[in-house]
Amino acid sequence: xxxxxxxxxxxxxxxxxxxxxxxxxxxxxxxxxxxxxxxxxxxxxxxxxxxxxxxxxxxxxxxxxxxxxxxxxxxxxxxxxxxxxxxxxxxxxxxxxxxxxxxxxxxxxxxxxxxxxxx
Amino acid sequence: xxxxxxxxxxxxxxxxxxxxxxxxxxxxxxxxxxxxxxxxxxxxxxxxxxxxxxxxxxxxxxxxxxxxxxxxxxxxxxxxxxxxxxxxxxxxxxxxxxxxxxxxxxxxxxx
Numbered sequence: 770x771x772x773x774x775x776x777x778x779x780x781x782x783x784x785x786x787x788x789x790x791x792x793x794x795x796x797x798x799x800x801x802x803x804x805x806x807x808x809x810x811x812x813x814x815x816x817x818x819x820x821x822x823x824x825x826x827x828x829x830x831x832x833x834x835x836x837x838x839x840x841x842x843x844x845x846x847x848x849x850x851x852x853x854x855x856x857x858x859x860x861x862x863x864x865x866x867x868x869x870x871x872x873x874x875x876x877x878x879x880x881x882x883x884x885x886x887x888x
Numbered sequence: 889x890x891x892x893x894x895x896x897x898x899x900x901x902x903x904x905x906x907x908x909x910x911x912x913x914x915x916x917x918x919x920x921x922x923x924x925x926x927x928x929x930x931x932x933x934x935x936x937x938x939x940x941x942x943x944x945x946x947x948x949x950x951x952x953x954x955x956x957x958x959x960x961x962x963x964x965x966x967x968x969x970x971x972x973x974x975x976x977x978x979x980x981x982x983x984x985x986x987x988x989x990x991x992x993x994x995x996x997x998x999x
Contacts, residue, residue, distance in 0.1 A: 808902050815909035822912055830918045830975035837967055838912060838925045845933040848940045857949035864956050874967040881974035
């Protein structure tokens with residue numbers, strides 16, 4: 770049973786990676802570099818892993834961990850988006866997102882401990 | 889030359905990010921997931937930001953990327969430590985095959 774679950778997961782992730790590498794994906798922006806487009810979609814796949822953990826996580830601590838990791842990943846999205854589009858303000862969005870993600874993670878950790886926010 | 893080195897750093901960071909998120913969905917326990925995901929995703933994103941700095945050079949975006957790297961290195965361990973402590977205090981059980989739990993022993997040893 771465990772081996773069947775392993776095999777299913779490996780097959781799903783392998784199919785997604787092969788789709789990302791071999792197929793031309795439609796994109797909203799005009800990308801100047803095909804390799805960076807592939808890199809961006811692999812990062813989106815990592816974001817879907819985090820969303821899966823947020824949906825499925827058995828305890829609230831799992832969900833908070835996944836939200837923290839997703840906030841760090843979005844800084845990576847914004848950094849990669851800034852290169853092929855030539856727009857420098859994407860990194861500003863990333864910095865603001867990382868700051869708010871850090872503050873919200875600390876607040877959620879305090880809430881998990883069972884203390885109030887004003888202590 | 890700079891762009892080739894920057895691309896190398898971005899792909900390296902992408903590999904770290906991918907395996908960190910794979911650990912996030914694969915490992916059995918909150919603490920295992922936390923220690924697998926936080927370290928490797930932090931290193932991977934710092935590597936991506938350094939690659940962006942190599943692409944952009946000493947412009948506004950490049951210096952912002954270096955500042956974001958410093959911010960991430962400083963704040964990510966703090967958030968991970970607070971989360972692990974909060975999870976342990978809120979009563980999340982360890983995995984059944986875990987070897988030791990030093991924090992529980994320390995809490996019992998204190999007066």
